[in-house]
Amino acid sequence: MSKQDLIDIHSGIERDLGVEKNIYVPYMSDHGHALVGAFRNQGLTATMLPKPDSDCLDYGRRYSEGGECLPFVVTTGQLIKLIEETPDFDPEKSAFFMPTSSGPCRFGQYHTAQKLILSHLDQPVEIISLEAYNSYSAENLGFDFRNLAWQGIVAVDFLQKTLWRTRPYEKETGSADAAYEESLEELKQKMAEKGTSGLIEALEGIGKKFNSIETGPRDRPLIGIVGEIYVRANELCNCNLVSLIEDLGGEVRVGPMAEWLYYTNRKKKQDGFRDRKFLKFLKGWAKDLVQHYGENKVKDKFSDYLDKKDLSDPSVGELADNSHPYIPEDYRGEPVLEIGKAIDYAKKGADGVITVTPFSCMPGSMIIAVSNLVKKDHQNIPWLNLTFDAQQSTNIRTRLEPFIFQARKYREKRSS
Numbered sequence: 001m002s003k004q005d006l007i008d009i010h011s012g013i014e015r016d017l018g019v020e021k022n023i024y025v026p027y028m029s030d031h032g033h034a035l036v037g038a039f040r041n042q043g044l045t046a047t048m049l050p051k052p053d054s055d056c057l058d059y060g061r062r063y064s065e066g067g068e069c070l071p072f073v074v075t076t077g078q079l080i081k082l083i084e085e086t087p088d089f090d091p092e093k094s095a096f097f098m099p100t101s102s103g104p105c106r107f108g109q110y111h112t113a114q115k116l117i118l119s120h121l122d123q124p125v126e127i128i129s130l131e132a133y134n135s136y137s138a139e140n141l142g143f144d145f146r147n148l149a150w151q152g153i154v155a156v157d158f159l160q161k162t163l164w165r166t167r168p169y170e171k172e173t174g175s176a177d178a179a180y181e182e183s184l185e186e187l188k189q190k191m192a193e194k195g196t197s198g199l200i201e202a203l204e205g206i207g208k209k210f211n212s213i214e215t216g217p218r219d220r221p222l223i224g225i226v227g228e229i230y231v232r233a234n235e236l237c238n239c240n241l242v243s244l245i246e247d248l249g250g251e252v253r254v255g256p257m258a259e260w261l262y263y264t265n266r267k268k269k270q271d272g273f274r275d276r277k278f279l280k281f282l283k284g285w286a287k288d289l290v291q292h293y294g295e296n297k298v299k300d301k302f303s304d305y306l307d308k309k310d311l312s313d314p315s316v317g318e319l320a321d322n323s324h325p326y327i328p329e330d331y332r333g334e335p336v337l338e339i340g341k342a343i344d345y346a347k348k349g350a351d352g353v354i355t356v357t358p359f360s361c362m363p364g365s366m367i368i369a370v371s372n373l374v375k376k377d378h379q380n381i382p383w384l385n386l387t388f389d390a391q392q393s394t395n396i397r398t399r400l401e402p403f404i405f406q407a408r409k410y411r412e413k414r415s416s
């Protein structure tokens with residue numbers, strides 16, 4: 001993306017601060033609720049789009065040629081569905097939030113292609129975008145927005161871990177999901193009303209909700225999911241993988257969203273150092289420091305009901321070190337993090353690893369390429385590579401059944 005594009009995008013946000021526009025946040029995962037809370041706290045109008053469904057896939061496919069990534073099809077489908085199915089939709093008063101990234105993948109082209117589609121449809125909807133290798137700076141929205149959005153995202157990461165830790169063992173079906181949904185809504189509302197103090201207030205109540213859920217013995221194999229960030233987080237794209245594994249008798253953890261954001265800080269620091277742009281380096285360093293401080297504040301609120309492993313994710317430096325024998329850090333993008341995270345799961349006692357990637361994903365192909373080697377070097381931990389193309393294929397369950405069996409055996413062997 002050119003510098004001029006960035007300036008346009010930032011001034012777009014500035015315009016939104018002055019003009020009554022509704023910022024539509026497409027649903028990738030529940031972290032979007034935190035963004036909506038942070039936008040509203042700034043006095044902006046923001047709406048979270050509903051979870052994508054098969055209609056979004058149909059709309060998205062209509063405007064793609066078959067070679068695009070699955071997340072592009074889904075996000076474009078959400079945008080077109082919004083335009084076509086919202087009564088009295090006013091493009092002049094609407095903006096679509098679409099982050100971007102440079103690096104060795106197609107993500108940087110999403111917002112450009114979506115702008116072309118919108119212009120073809122004669123729909124002047126503004127696309128608001130933030131750039132990954134500028135560590136999603138959103139400078140025009142100010143520190144309060146950035147800090148609140150960050151803490152909200154981290155809070156959703158921990159809230160999800162709480163759900164995944166509780167749900168497989170609940171005695172009353174649905175009680176963990178109910179506590180989770182209620183907590184998420186409260187988090188968004190209190191963030192919007194009171195900012196970071198509201199966020200902390202909302203987190204105080206979460207412990208009570210989850211602690212009151214009656215659970216059975218913790219006896220399931222633990223499965224770590226890694227892979228392309230959108231597909232691993234989005235239930236439509238990954239065919240509801242977490243619930244499927246839980247149905248088959250496993251307990252799941254999915255890599256946190258915060259990891260990618262810390263990675264963008266790391267790249268900003270490294271680029272600044274390499275190019276002797278010390279202000280850039282310092283900005284990355286300061287941002288990292290502030291984000292760690294914010295994360296600790298949020299984490300503290302979960303310390304009564306998450307264990308040490310769930311509370312302490314490895315730093316991105318540790319992940320890069322883990323992954324170094326297989327993928328050098330000079331390769332920019334997710335494979336470094338995902339292979340590093342898979343190794344971290346193996347080291348910390350997970351009983352199986354699943355990688356999820358969209359069909360024809362470029363970084364995903366690299367993850368799959370080294371996976372056999374990583375598995376062999378880590379006690380042959382049960383490992384399954386799953387590729388998704390949104391065909392809702394039925395063979396995923398068939399592949400998961402023997403995998404969970406292997407993970408259970410692996411767990412028994414380790415504990416004996």
Ligand code: SF4
Nearest residue numbers: 069105106107361362
């Ligand atoms: S990571 Fe893969 S799926 Fe995601 S945008 Fe890049 S190439 Fe596409």
